[in-house]
Amino acid sequence: MPLTVTPSQTVGPFFSIGLHPVELALDPGGEQLAIQGRVLDGDHNPVGDALIETWQAGPDGQYSQNSSRGWSRLATDDSGSFRFSTFKPGRVRAGNQLYAPHIVVAVFARGLLRHLVTRIYFPDEPSNADDPILNLVPEPRRATLIARAVAPRLFQWNIVLQGREETVFFEC
Amino acid sequence: MSIAIFGYRRPLPHTQPPYLHPSYLSSLKRAPSQSLIAIPPTLSEVSGPRFSQKDLANGENDLTRQHHGEPLGERIIVSGRVVDEDGKPIRGVLIEIWQANAAGRYAHSVDQHNAPLDPNFSGFGRAVSDDEGRYTFITVKPGAYPWANHYNAWRPAHIHFSLCGPAFATRLVTQMYFPGDPLLQSDPIFNSIADETARNKLVSTFDWTLTTPSYALGYRFDIVLRGREQTPMES
Numbered sequence: 288m289p290l291t292v293t294p295s296q297t298v299g300p301f302f303s304i305g306l307h308p309v310e311l312a313l314d315p316g317g318e319q320l321a322i323q324g325r326v327l328d329g330d331h332n333p334v335g336d337a338l339i340e341t342w343q344a345g346p347d348g349q350y351s352q353n354s355s356r357g358w359s360r361l362a363t364d365d366s367g368s369f370r371f372s373t374f375k376p377g378r379v380r381a382g383n384q385l386y387a388p389h390i391v392v393a394v395f396a397r398g399l400l401r402h403l404v405t406r407i408y409f410p411d412e413p414s415n416a417d418d419p420i421l422n423l424v425p426e427p428r429r430a431t432l433i434a435r436a437v438a439p440r441l442f443q444w445n446i447v448l449q450g451r452e453e454t455v456f457f458e459c
Numbered sequence: 460m461s462i463a464i465f466g467y468r469r470p471l472p473h474t475q476p477p478y479l480h481p482s483y484l485s486s487l488k489r490a491p492s493q494s495l496i497a498i499p500p501t502l503s504e505v506s507g508p509r510f511s512q513k514d515l516a517n518g519e520n521d522l523t524r525q526h527h528g529e530p531l532g533e534r535i536i537v538s539g540r541v542v543d544e545d546g547k548p549i550r551g552v553l554i555e556i557w558q559a560n561a562a563g564r565y566a567h568s569v570d571q572h573n574a575p576l577d578p579n580f581s582g583f584g585r586a587v588s589d590d591e592g593r594y595t596f597i598t599v600k601p602g603a604y605p606w607a608n609h610y611n612a613w614r615p616a617h618i619h620f621s622l623c624g625p626a627f628a629t630r631l632v633t634q635m636y637f638p639g640d641p642l643l644q645s646d647p648i649f650n651s652i653a654d655e656t657a658r659n660k661l662v663s664t665f666d667w668t669l670t671t672p673s674y675a676l677g678y679r680f681d682i683v684l685r686g687r688e689q690t691p692m693e694s
């Protein structure tokens with residue numbers, strides 16, 4: 288008889304006491320860039336107490352096996368805004384399956400009894416068309432997963448928790 | 460050529476909270492309104508950051524020795540094991556905790572509860588599970604605190620726990636409660652878990668074997684992370 292997984296509970300409003308920001312270890316071999324955005328609720332009000340964690344492969348498409356390289360953690364400010372420096376991950380390969388460059392993201396906040404999981408993809412990336420995960424997303428909603436280029440090496444990607452423009456969240 | 464990816468098991472119904480839980484008011488505008496999209500496991504979810512004891516400084520698990528003096532309150536030892544659904548210990552899990560002080564006040568600018576701050580208590584600690592999945596914290600018992608969710612709402616005493624396990628898919632943030640707390644019954648966050656057996660996994664147990672003479676009461680809190688599928692997804 289398997290054990291029951293410990294249930295999730297919200298991080299609440301005071302997580303910054305215990306969950307401190309972690310900057311991504313930049314890889315000199317990768318294309319340096321920054322991603323900024325806002326976390327918004329169902330009324331499009333800013334979520335000023337959200338925590339975001341990111342996980343990505345190196346420029347070679349390999350995930351770190353025995354360190355925290357590739358992982359970062361940041362919180363939103365009062366205006367719901369966040370920004371982090373990163374580099375474009377390579378294409379992850381598993382067998383004959385090849386994935387488009389992407390960053391996996393976990394979102395925690397007061398009001399979220401469980402965290403949410405989503406992904407950031409890059410615009411102008413032809414491999415998006417063949418990405419097995421993007422292809423599971425109904426076409427009209429795919430744009431919520433693709434960052435928008437707003438300046439050289441600067442991308443905008445918002446997280447809308449609820450409503451018509453809701454970001455796609457995954458069960459994984 | 461195809462490669463076998465062993466994913467992580469999905470939770471049994473009602474053993475995890477829903478996103479929308481109307482009696483928890485903060486969930487009303489923050490819970491997604493569209494259904495989540497189920498995806499097969501990929502390398503991106505079955506991998507994750509790894510941690511070891513070397514990532515920690517000595518004494519990070521002792522919240523009573525971060526200042527010149529000792530914090531006020533009832534000193535406690537919180538200890539347990541991190542295992543997977545098959546009961547196998549998981550080592551190298553980064554466990555981060557944060558909590559209110561003994562008076563029910565967080566050392567956080569947003570917390571305006573009119574209870575005293577304790578200059579000798581910051582309320583956070585870290586540990587990494589050992590080869591048997593064990594971890595230990597020394598702290599003080601947090602106080603209950605009021606919140607604005609409903610009339611005369613008080614959160615039961617709790618310690619926030621964050622666990623970075625072996626994979627992105629096993630990430631868990633939860634709260635540990637104390638046995639016999641009369642506030643549990645009316646707490647919408649605790650009661651968001653419909654399955655009673657699962658819900659009660661969040662309540663630690665008083666433990667004589669952890670209790671240390673003339674020093675501290677002991678509470679045991681074992682944590683179960685998602686286990687791996689027995690059969691691979693062809694990918």
Ligand SMILES: [Fe+2]
Nearest residue numbers: 299614617619
């Ligand atoms: Fe709390």
